[in-house]
Amino acid sequence: MAATVEGPELEAAAAAGDASGDSDAGSRALPFLGGNRLSLDLYPGGCQQLLHLCVQQPLQLLQVEFLRLSTHEDPQLLEATLAQLPQSLSCLRSLVLKGGQRRDTLGACLRGALTNLPAGLSGLAHLAHLDLSFNSLETLPACVLQMRGLGALLLSHNCLSELPEALGALPALTFLTVTHNRLQTLPPALGALSTLQRLDLSQNLLDTLPPEIGGLGSLLELNLASNRLQSLPASLAGLRSLRLLVLHSNLLASVPADLARLPLLTRLDLRDNQLRDLPPELLDAPFVRLQGNPLGEASPDAPSSPVAALIPEMPRLFLTSDLDSFPVTPRGCSVTLACGIRLQFPAGATATPITIRYRLLLPEPGLVPLGPHDALLSHVLELQPHGVAFQQDVGLWLLFTPPRARRCREVVVRTRNDNSWGDLETYLEEEAPQRLWAHCQVPHFSWFLVVSRPVSNACLVPPEGTLLCSSGHPGVKVIFPPGATEEPRRVSMQVVRMAGRELQALLGEPEAAVSPLLCLSQSGPPSFLRPVTVQLPLPSGITGLSLDRSRLHLLYWAPPAATWDDITAQVVLELTHLYARFQVTHFSWYWLWYTTKNCVGGLARKAWERLRLHRVNLIALQRRRDPEQVLLQCLPRNKVDATLRRLLERYRGPEPSDTVEMFEGEEFFAAFERGIDVDADRPDCVEGRICFVFYSHLKNVKEVSFYRGAVPVQVPEEAEAARQRKGADALWMATLPIKLPRLRGSEGPRRGAGLSLAPLNLGDAETGFLTQSNLLSVAGRLGLDWPAVALHLGVSYREVQRIRHEFRDDLDEQIRHMLFSWAERQAGQPGAVGLLVQALEQSDRQDVAEEVRAVLELGRRKYQDGIRRTGLVPKDPALPGSSAPQPPEPAQA
Numbered sequence: 001m002a003a004t005v006e007g008p009e010l011e012a013a014a015a016a017g018d019a020s021g022d023s024d025a026g027s028r029a030l031p032f033l034g035g036n037r038l039s040l041d042l043y044p045g046g047c048q049q050l051l052h053l054c055v056q057q058p059l060q061l062l063q064v065e066f067l068r069l070s071t072h073e074d075p076q077l078l079e080a081t082l083a084q085l086p087q088s089l090s091c092l093r094s095l096v097l098k099g100g101q102r103r104d105t106l107g108a109c110l111r112g113a114l115t116n117l118p119a120g121l122s123g124l125a126h127l128a129h130l131d132l133s134f135n136s137l138e139t140l141p142a143c144v145l146q147m148r149g150l151g152a153l154l155l156s157h158n159c160l161s162e163l164p165e166a167l168g169a170l171p172a173l174t175f176l177t178v179t180h181n182r183l184q185t186l187p188p189a190l191g192a193l194s195t196l197q198r199l200d201l202s203q204n205l206l207d208t209l210p211p212e213i214g215g216l217g218s219l220l221e222l223n224l225a226s227n228r229l230q231s232l233p234a235s236l237a238g239l240r241s242l243r244l245l246v247l248h249s250n251l252l253a254s255v256p257a258d259l260a261r262l263p264l265l266t267r268l269d270l271r272d273n274q275l276r277d278l279p280p281e282l283l284d285a286p287f288v289r290l291q292g293n294p295l296g297e298a299s300p301d302a303p304s305s306p307v308a309a310l311i312p313e314m315p316r317l318f319l320t321s322d323l324d325s326f327p328v329t330p331r332g333c334s335v336t337l338a339c340g341i342r343l344q345f346p347a348g349a350t351a352t353p354i355t356i357r358y359r360l361l362l363p364e365p366g367l368v369p370l371g372p373h374d375a376l377l378s379h380v381l382e383l384q385p386h387g388v389a390f391q392q393d394v395g396l397w398l399l400f401t402p403p404r405a406r407r408c409r410e411v412v413v414r415t416r417n418d419n420s421w422g423d424l425e426t427y428l429e430e431e432a433p434q435r436l437w438a439h440c441q442v443p444h445f446s447w448f449l450v451v452s453r454p455v456s457n458a459c460l461v462p463p464e465g466t467l468l469c470s471s472g473h474p475g476v477k478v479i480f481p482p483g484a485t486e487e488p489r490r491v492s493m494q495v496v497r498m499a500g501r502e503l504q505a506l507l508g509e510p511e512a513a514v515s516p517l518l519c520l521s522q523s524g525p526p527s528f529l530r531p532v533t534v535q536l537p538l539p540s541g542i543t544g545l546s547l548d549r550s551r552l553h554l555l556y557w558a559p560p561a562a563t564w565d566d567i568t569a570q571v572v573l574e575l576t577h578l579y580a581r582f583q584v585t586h587f588s589w590y591w592l593w594y595t596t597k598n599c600v601g602g603l604a605r606k607a608w609e610r611l612r613l614h615r616v617n618l619i620a621l622q623r624r625r626d627p628e629q630v631l632l633q634c635l636p637r638n639k640v641d642a643t644l645r646r647l648l649e650r651y652r653g654p655e656p657s658d659t660v661e662m663f664e665g666e667e668f669f670a671a672f673e674r675g676i677d678v679d680a681d682r683p684d685c686v687e688g689r690i691c692f693v694f695y696s697h698l699k700n701v702k703e704v705s706f707y708r709g710a711v712p713v714q715v716p717e718e719a720e721a722a723r724q725r726k727g728a729d730a731l732w733m734a735t736l737p738i739k740l741p742r743l744r745g746s747e748g749p750r751r752g753a754g755l756s757l758a759p760l761n762l763g764d765a766e767t768g769f770l771t772q773s774n775l776l777s778v779a780g781r782l783g784l785d786w787p788a789v790a791l792h793l794g795v796s797y798r799e800v801q802r803i804r805h806e807f808r809d810d811l812d813e814q815i816r817h818m819l820f821s822w823a824e825r826q827a828g829q830p831g832a833v834g835l836l837v838q839a840l841e842q843s844d845r846q847d848v849a850e851e852v853r854a855v856l857e858l859g860r861r862k863y864q865d866g867i868r869r870t871g872l873v874p875k876d877p878a879l880p881g882s883s884a885p886q887p888p889e890p891a892q893a
Contacts, residue, residue, distance in 0.1 A: 071112025100134035191215035513539030
């Protein structure tokens with residue numbers, strides 16, 4: 001997401017950056033006026049404030065050249081306010097009348113109330129920049145067509161269905177954006193805009209273009225993405241100045257061959273169209289992007305063309321869960337993995353045949369790189385061979401469940417490049433309301449994962465200087481003066497908000513407030529050659545005239561330090577009515593606090609931790625049919641009730657634990673009291689403890705089988721000590737009771753009888769047993785083959801369809817529900833395990849069937865060994881080390 005500002009917007013922002021909060025008496029008299037810029041879009045009652053100023057007619061008002069006003073106002077009040085502008089602000093050069101400052105419950109920007117403009121606005125003779133984005137315009141106001149000096153016109157996110165012919169009479173227009181509207185046609189007069197350099201018409205309903213569009217001789221960039229275009233006029237080849245042409249996500253079946261001859265064209269984006277053939281000049285051009293087109297496929301309605309015959313058909317591969325590799329040839333291919341991940345290798349991506357291997361890994365702290373405010377949304381995908389560069393980028397689609405909180409956050413694909421991790425340019429595609437694809441282009445293979453992070457704005461800082469703004473937090477800006485750097489360097493910013501109520505509860509101070517938290521980072525040398533100006537909004541509810549400066553603190557944190565430093569006395573804070581500005585020479589984290597407390601750095605550390613903590617509950621449930629099978633789960637607090645309702649048909653257990661707080665990616669352990677032991681063969685078992693890693697958007701579930709027997713000495717002692725330590729720094733989080741089943745046939749253990757051995761879910765002593773962990777392993781291997789296995793197990797087709805519908809957004813849950821429901825019905829039935837093996841073989845899953853046979857053989861051996869250890873079967877005296885059986889020690893409950 002680009003955050004650099006050019007043209008009239010750059011002039012307006014630079015004017016704000018040069019203005020000082022106390023530069024003159026006039027600025028102090030008008031607190032929301034900075035120099036020649038009047039910003040009322042974030043000020044409550046902006047229209048009333050402006051009307052009041054127009055009545056008073058202060059001298060400073062005549063000097064205003066840049067005005068920002070929110071359109072989330074009463075329509076009549078808004079119209080009356082705008083009618084005063086020609087008389088009161090006759091020198092206006094930039095007018096921003098935008099909605100979008102308010103959001104709905106899902107975080108989407110709301111449109112403003114503006115539906116028209118007063119006719120008198122045509123009298124703004126100096127106006128060069130007009131922004132009417134995020135409003136409710138259905139037609140272009142007539143006064144706009146009379147603004148002869150207008151250079152930039154922004155009309156995005158309105159309800160426009162057409163543009164007037166008179167738009168072509170604006171002689172100075174260089175920038176026009178009409179994205180996210182309802183345009184179906186374009187006026188031929190649009191081609192008369194001889195000075196137009198940038199035209200953005202994406203996200204509309206256009207199905208054709210007028211031939212006159214080829215008359216835009218000065219056009220540098222043309223964006224027509226996400227329309228309904230089926231063809232292009234040949235006149236596009238006349239755009240001799242064109243450098244960027246974006247046509248992705250249309251219905252194009254062909255494009256003019258002469259586009260390849262545009263002398264300055266550096267990028268032609270044709271992704272996701274219906275192109276079956278393409279002129280050779282474009283097919284071989286390095287600046288053309290073609291992913292998502294059925295190149296080489298025959299059209300159902302037309303004979304194949306000679307060019308299409310030269311392009312081999314792209315193979316499509318659908319991998320089952322037993323395959324972990326696939327071949328790729330120079331022809332390219334489209335691949336769908338069993339886990340739902342998709343890859344698309346364009347023709348020519350590799351010069352020689354290559355074998356691609358993949359693994360889907362469980363996330364763990366050492367493998368998952370997360371920033372302080374990041375959240376993991378997927379497992380980790382590893383694609384091999386690592387580091388091999390493709391001749392064309394490979395398309396990658398990763399499926400994930402979107403996070404509930406989306407405001408001021410974005411989803412990116414993170415990958416490892418050499419020895420560092422970076423984020424790829426990511427596009428989101430919706431498959432279902434609660435399932436999205438994260439789509440990116442990758443030049444080589446490595447590890448990939450989907451991450452939610454605070455919105456990141458970045459730009460390249462040239463020696464001439466520039467401006468970086470936050471797209472999600474108006475008022476957060478960084479101004480780079482000329483000479484700040486000798487070589488261009490890349491800088492980025494992230495902004496995080498903290499709710500005022502949380503801070504006030506933490507400090508016990510009703511008037512405490514903080515600004516958004518700002519993180520700045522850069523590439524290249526650690527320091528800038530000249531000081532860089534940073535602008536932050538004042539803490540919520542605080543204004544520049546009413547604050548007590550002794551309570552205002554600027555805090556600074558440089559990782560990996562553990563504390564925040566108060567640097568208020570080391571910088572010069574310039575205050576306006578709404579903002580604070582200060583200068584820095586290197587980047588890190590900055591935060592404005594307004595509080596009466598002392599030692600603010602320590603309080604900031606606690607508040608920052610609170611921002612990153614998730615409130616969760618722990619549950620432990622026992623399977624109703626087999627109490628020795630325990631389900632451990634760590635859930636965000638808001639998901640506990642729904643999860644318990646879903647599980648309580650098959651499980652029973654105690655109430656959830658008290659709410660505890662965890663960081664994203666925090667590792668913790670489940671340790672158990674005396675009388676319970678965990679199978680040490682589990683890969684997540686560490687010295688008798690079960691290891692968890694908490695990720696707020698992933699399932700944190702463990703299925704555990706407990707066995708009576710010897711317990712590691714350390715576990716009960718540490719667990720008991722932790723249970724008794726409930727201080728602020730204790731490792732103890734929660735103790736959940738688990739009811740052990742009674743010893744069968746007796747109230748207490750007796751020699752050789754009544755002893756409870758390993759939990760056995762399915763099978764019998766002759767054919768062998770499958771535990772619930774074994775069934776989980778089988779479920780994890782079935783993938784898209786599970787319906788065939790279900791039908792061979794005797795599950796009705798109607799039941800299969802019901803499971804598909806009930807768990808339509810979760811393939812893993814479909815498989816588990818089918819398999820465990822069938823296993824519960826088979827409990828105690830002879831031959832159930834044999835039926836499962838037979839069904840796997842009939843479904844062409846011989847690999848899983850062989851795995852089950854191996855598990856059965858291993859289980860039979862363990863079962864016999866367990867009986868011998870408990871003295872139920874005497875050891876063979878012929879074996880070395882055998883002796884008379886000893887009575888077992890009583891199991892401790």
